[in-house]
Amino acid sequence: MKYNAFLAIIFILCTAAFCDGPPSLSPQPTISYNNITYYDTGFTKNLSLVLNFEDGDGDLGLSPVDVGVPYQPYDLVFENGEPVMYGDRPGDPDFNCVDYEIVPEGNEVDTFLVNRNKYHNNIYIDFFVKRNGVWEEYDLRTTDPFLCADTYDGRFPILNLDENDKALKGELRYNMYSAAIFSVFRNDTVKVQAQIVDRQLHESNIIETPEFTFQQITVTEVPDENDGQ
Incomplete structure (x- = not known):
């Protein structure tokens, strides 16, 4: 079983302004930073x-x-036609949450060597923490190799429900619900990098938030879903 140590992504709210857009928009999505709270x-x-x-074709x-x-x-x-399991071959990586997948089999579990597919998700989130003036990536999967916490990568739903291609422009709000995230970064200076990918696997540019502390961006009232969209 994979335990979500920090209750990663459990909900996504996407809002978009649909438009016909100029034909010059690229089919490769582009993103820019708007806000983090x-x-x-x-x-x-x-x-x-x-x-x-x-996104030029809205996929x-x-x-x-x-x-x-x-x-x-x-x-x-x-x-040799058989899936490789943990411990089958000398020289394979030690157990970790990236290279192995724990799969329930009845009352038992098997641990298989796998190649992760990044395109299972369509939004990628990376956290960086400033320590002694140097930015270090904080990866939940490698914090504790036996905890198998998820990353904050996730999925947002289909934005263009029409069958025809059309350009899309708008805002995407990606919510990461977690009771522990504040505790993890309580007094740290943090920044976030994000990237999205479309259905044809065209990757967007990578954006970066300004650096912040959680005290600086914390508010105590959640706005209506349409506020600021």
Whole structure:
């Protein structure tokens, strides 16, 4: 079983202004930073990242059934026609949450060597912490190799529900609900990098937030979903 140590992404709210847009918009999505806020109402604790986006053909978003190629979560590693399990071969990596997947089999579990597929998700989030003046990436998966926490990478749903291609421009609000994230970065100076990818696997540019502390971006009231969109 994979434990979500920091309750990674459990909800996404996407809002978009749909438009016909100029024909010169590239089919490769582009994004820019809009805002980041930490909402702490006592009941809701939510780090909310807002991105501006443009996409020339509007093929943004994944549905829950998009789990086959090319959106599968991982590929098993095979040798001689059999999937490789943890401990099968000398020289394979020690157990960690990136190279291995724990799969329930009845009342037992098996641990398989896998190749992760980044395109199972369509938004990628990386945290960086400034320590002694140097930025260090904070990766939940490698913090404790036996905890198997998820990253904050995730999925947003399909934005263009029409069958025809059309340009999209708007704002995407990506909510990361977590009761522990404030504790993890309580007094740290942090910045976030983000990137999105469309259904044809065109990757956007990578944006970076300004550096911040959670005290600086915390508010105690959550706005209506349409506020600021």
